[in-house]
Amino acid sequence: MKDICFGVDVGGTTVKIGLFQTDGQLLNSFEIPTRKEEKGKYVIGDIAAALEKELKEKHIEKERVAGVGIGVPGPVLDDGTVNVCVNIGWGVINVANELGTLTGLPVKVGNDATVAALGEMWQGGGKGHDSMALFTLGTGVGGGIIVNGKPVNGSHGAGGEVGHIPVVMDETEVCTCGKKGCLEQVASATGIVKEAKKLLAGSEKASALRNYEPLTAKAIFDEAKKGDEIAMEAVEILGKYLGIAMAHVAGVVDPEIFVIGGGVSKAGKILLDAIEKNYRQYVFHASRDAIITLATLGNDAGMYGAARLVIEN
Amino acid sequence: MKDICFGVDVGGTTVKIGLFQTDGQLLNSFEIPTRKEEKGKYVIGDIAAALEKELKEKHIEKERVAGVGIGVPGPVLDDGTVNVCVNIGWGVINVANELGTLTGLPVKVGNDATVAALGEMWQGGGKGHDSMALFTLGTGVGGGIIVNGKPVNGSHGAGGEVGHIPVVMDETEVCTCGKKGCLEQVASATGIVKEAKKLLAGSEKASALRNYEPLTAKAIFDEAKKGDEIAMEAVEILGKYLGIAMAHVAGVVDPEIFVIGGGVSKAGKILLDAIEKNYRQYVFHASRDAIITLATLGNDAGMYGAARLVIEN
Known part of the structure; x- marks a missing residue:
């Protein structure tokens, strides 16, 4: 049963990561630094490693994970392509494919502001x-x-x-x-x-x-x-x-x-x-x-x- | 095979009716007057009768008809409820239910301007x-x-x-x-x-x-x-x-x-x-x-x- 998912919010300084039940309950949240050096090439790998570590620490089997959602500070097209994130150093990059390959999990990408709206609708002011x-x-x-x-x-x-x-x-x-x-x-x-x-x-x-x-x-x-x-x-x-x-x-x-x-x-x-x-x-x-x-x-x-x-x- | 559908555009003076193939080809179009008397109570019945007549004249079995789409000059909610059409005389009325009951066909309703946008996207300037x-x-x-x-x-x-x-x-x-x-x-x-x-x-x-x-x-x-x-x-x-x-x-x-x-x-x-x-x-x-x-x-x-x-x- 896919009852777990991750919500990842990539900022210019830190990446916020939330471990959620799919019913909206937040189980744990933590931050890792956003390594912007070399045009942000380490950011996705760092996120993948943090997700793996979190699952291991919480003894959660990967089969239970519905997927990873990720909000990034730049324009996102419907296919998951991110079209330049100035704050991270990224050019054109398909975050969904890269993080999906590293984690073996389904990945959905959105613009950070649009994704924040979705969050407020789900569990916040717009509930x-x-x-x-x-x-x-x-x-x-x-x-x-x-x-x-x-x-x-x-x-x-x-x-x-x-x-x-x-x-x-x-x-x-x-x-x-x-x-x-x-x-x-x-x-x-x-x-x-x-x-x-x-x-x-x-x-x-x-x-x-x-x-x-x-x-x-x-x-x-x-x-x-x-x-x-x-x-x-x-x-x-x-x-x-x-x-x-x-x-x-x-x-x-x-x-x-x-x-x-x-x-x-x-x-x-x-x-x-x-x-x-x-x-x-x-x-x-x-x-x-x-x-x-x-x-x-x-x-x-x-x-x-x-x-x-x-x-x- | 559902290869036929109707597009109906209800205006203040006439109702325009189009008989379409579901691939977008217009087979025939005609108009009937919009009978606005008695708060527009005859309009939906007139449309139902016109559709039946058209099918009969063109020897098209009702089984082939995917449904009827209808655009109306007023605000339409997602459930097909029309919330006052000043130009027709309608108050709050569920056009989808009424026309659906009369014709036995699935009916979808939209605001006329929004529906015109859909038309232009399908076969017009926005194709x-x-x-x-x-x-x-x-x-x-x-x-x-x-x-x-x-x-x-x-x-x-x-x-x-x-x-x-x-x-x-x-x-x-x-x-x-x-x-x-x-x-x-x-x-x-x-x-x-x-x-x-x-x-x-x-x-x-x-x-x-x-x-x-x-x-x-x-x-x-x-x-x-x-x-x-x-x-x-x-x-x-x-x-x-x-x-x-x-x-x-x-x-x-x-x-x-x-x-x-x-x-x-x-x-x-x-x-x-x-x-x-x-x-x-x-x-x-x-x-x-x-x-x-x-x-x-x-x-x-x-x-x-x-x-x-x-x-x-």
């Missing part, structure tokens, strides 16, 4: 739903789209790249992606700090934010909760553009639920309120009642979603 | 692809999204409602949907006429458009082709906002191909050029090379796509 959009607000803005229980990889591996949806039409600065006006430029931790600094520079108003060095996203939300006007305005800008971007997503796939994750989501209710008000205003009426909630799995979402890849697909 | 977005530029703007060969209905039946994606942030007029700034307000036949009129009113410039009464979308494209500056500017506005909306779609589902249909698409190359330039500018780089092309099935797309519903699902 009980099968049509979901995840927005991950961290240093940048990532995301993942699930339609009828299946992640949308996109034909160029760019499904769910919601951070680069154009929303600020009069933006003058250039995004890391080379365009101007991306959601990431205003709705990431970096983005809200940048917007708050602009507000501070353009106003004589007293603000507690003037006392922070460096100014952080957390400080902005904390001061907004206390009623600081400039901080509240910065939160409102983030909420406006995120609400608009979510309305775009609704106009395409009309999800049941939006899940907001990443470091910025720790702000909690004040963030949800700012997003929700704007989403309801900008979205087509049929999608107005979509649920908007917070992610619950934190940094484990990718590991959960990777495991889920094996079970569902 | 050979399985990940596609259709934008239908008519009196309004409709659309349909296909991911991995399957239409995206959305959890409230609003998948592919691209006409109401918010794109014009400073729009002052209200859209038919009640919001402001929808794509439909600038990229439909009505929208481009409205924008051209605004340009004419705000300028002293000579323009051939001043001689048209009433001014039409066709006139604007015709004069733009001849170099009329105001007409060219109106086309550019449409291209800009459609390009932006397509960039939004790419950031969500990253399709292989965009197909542009509806009456406005008869403008041809000048329209594609205006869209393409803007799309390439606003979209995330991974999706930059998506194909942009014209629909080819015209008003038959819905009939084709409805037939396809039966075969694929």
Whole structure:
């Protein structure tokens, strides 16, 4: 009986590995370092060795293992080909084939952000739903789209790249992606700090934010909760553009639920309120009642979603 | 052998019915009037009778019929429930069950715009692809999204409602949907006429458009082709906002191909050029090379796509 599977989340610094029961129960999790030297050529071998060791230590026969799901920080095509992972050093590589050959186990590959969405749907904020959009607000803005229980990889591996949806039409600065006006430029931790600094520079108003060095996203939300006007305005800008971007997503796939994750989501209710008000205003009426909630799995979402890849697909 | 199927496209005035081979060959097509009296209660019975008559006339045994696909002008949930069709008079009705009971055939239901996308993918502009977005530029703007060969209905039946994606942030007029700034307000036949009129009113410039009464979308494209500056500017506005909306779609589902249909698409190359330039500018780089092309099935797309519903699902 195939009652066990692995979920592997490959990051730029560490690889997170989860040993799961196929019913979603996490049995054990651990990390190994991501060896990026020589264009990341050791990463897959290291993962294979770690999986073998874990099975041996836990006295689990390989026959019980349904497979290995793996999330990687780059575009993934439907056949398991990874098309350049800058953070790892990989070029074009078929992770499914390589890890499958080394372990003798079925391997499924997904983009890390898309896989995190699958994890949140399976055991996190989106549990009980099968049509979901995840927005991950961290240093940048990532995301993942699930339609009828299946992640949308996109034909160029760019499904769910919601951070680069154009929303600020009069933006003058250039995004890391080379365009101007991306959601990431205003709705990431970096983005809200940048917007708050602009507000501070353009106003004589007293603000507690003037006392922070460096100014952080957390400080902005904390001061907004206390009623600081400039901080509240910065939160409102983030909420406006995120609400608009979510309305775009609704106009395409009309999800049941939006899940907001990443470091910025720790702000909690004040963030949800700012997003929700704007989403309801900008979205087509049929999608107005979509649920908007917070992610619950934190940094484990990718590991959960990777495991889920094996079970569902 | 199930080698025959029907594709039915229910419109506000007529119902188009196509008799197909399951390999995509259209054998015959005809129309019956849409009897909207008494909240459209006769429509399904009329369709059932027309199908029976067609089989009898063509001497086709019912055993050969794989099923009936039907596209309706309203939101459709995955279980075949239609959630209010204003144009027909229907409230909440399970078309699949009702038509299935009357005909004894399997019935699949889809939203008309989504089904048209499926038709264009099967035998039209998107042939050979399985990940596609259709934008239908008519009196309004409709659309349909296909991911991995399957239409995206959305959890409230609003998948592919691209006409109401918010794109014009400073729009002052209200859209038919009640919001402001929808794509439909600038990229439909009505929208481009409205924008051209605004340009004419705000300028002293000579323009051939001043001689048209009433001014039409066709006139604007015709004069733009001849170099009329105001007409060219109106086309550019449409291209800009459609390009932006397509960039939004790419950031969500990253399709292989965009197909542009509806009456406005008869403008041809000048329209594609205006869209393409803007799309390439606003979209995330991974999706930059998506194909942009014209629909080819015209008003038959819905009939084709409805037939396809039966075969694929």
